[in-house]
Amino acid sequence: MSTNTAATREILVSPIFTNNPVAMQVLGVCSALAVSNSLQTALVMTIAVTFVLVFSNMIISMIRRLIPNSVRIIAQMTVIATLVIIVDMVLQDVAYELSRQLSVFVGLIITNCIIMGRAEAFAMKNPPHLAIVDALGNAMGYGVILLGVAFVRELLGSGTLFGHEILKTVENGGWYLANEMFKLPPSAFFLIGLMIWTINVIQRKRG
């Protein structure tokens, strides 16, 4: 039993840092670039991805013995697409303004490689409870990067965190001259690049 829990722990924890889907496998970068200019959108995006990832992994893992080999990718896609559309509809209902800001990127969760990748690589081979743990771990790994990038971008780009003023910008009569570059998608490239670099250096030191 103890080895079992240790293995489960490993499944949950390793995608957050050592095997991070964004930083180490460079998956799902597209959406990470697009929605990371404020913490609020990044958080909502993380929640949406977590929901889709957990349920897609769970459902696919439950029906994994029934999925015919020749149509397995299509079957996974169908499940994922259904979940994403549900998330999109719910989001439009509860947070219309936010869903407008996220625009197409909620729909594009369908093509997020992390979800596809976990379904094919993990959920197809493992029982549901492990698949859920794996989904949670990967979603957190995605969320950590996304929120990290959004933290830097919102702080340096607009001087705010979650819309609350931290650094008073010159426009509002303060001292901080906002760096407009951080509001634009390319800055996320630099930040994710730096993160990948840092994580790699630490990994190598550990051996």
Place this chain on the structure above:
Amino acid sequence: MAFKKDTVLGTMVFTVTLCLLCSFMLTGTAELLKERKLAKKRDELKRYVLVAADVDLGGNDFRTIFEKSVTPMLVELDTGVVSTDDNVMNFDDRMAAINPDTSRKPKKDTAKIKSRADQVRVFKVFDDNGKLASVVVPIYGKGLWSMIYGFVAVKPDMNTIVNVVIYEHGETPGIGDFLNDPEWTAKFQGKQLFDEKGKVALKVVKGGAKEGDIHGVDAVSGATMTGRGVQRSIKFWFGNEGFQTFFNKLKASEV
């Protein structure tokens, strides 16, 4: 297990079942959220009408203000006949405009709308003393890429614009979306729709309207077609196939 998943039949059965299950999940969610979505649409409509009429909310909820000072009504465009009932807010103007039974092709389609509904929902806005403050009418027409939808509020003289609000369009992001900018729509405030002869004279002027021009609104460079779309919509909707008959009746205080 009797189910052989990798046979042709097995694959077929699996895919059909999966698709059915997924579609049930989707329709189920859509059905659950439908009522709330409609209510939200109605609320949004109310809010835009109040913005168009330039009503000061004064910290109150826009729904209560709307209930208190706005009367929605349906207008038969060709005759100017007005009707009100409890269901006016549920009137589906988009559906009415494409249903051949409730619409017709305009003779002179300046706004490029292809078919025009026989009935349109308009709003009478009253001030605190119960006097008519403005009439809010919907307009729409084609811009460069898309239909532009908006409301125009007109003062009781049936000529001076109170405010304009554009609430839906699909024009080029970054170029045509000045339509949503309250600063741009505010340029319509106080402008006059008609000239002395009663023809629609409001224009979106390229290169900027002259100082003191009571009919001209500044265009935005780079978005010629979008501005022209707004101008043509106004021309159509306040012309004789639009609200002219209704306005004449209002002026004669018959409604």
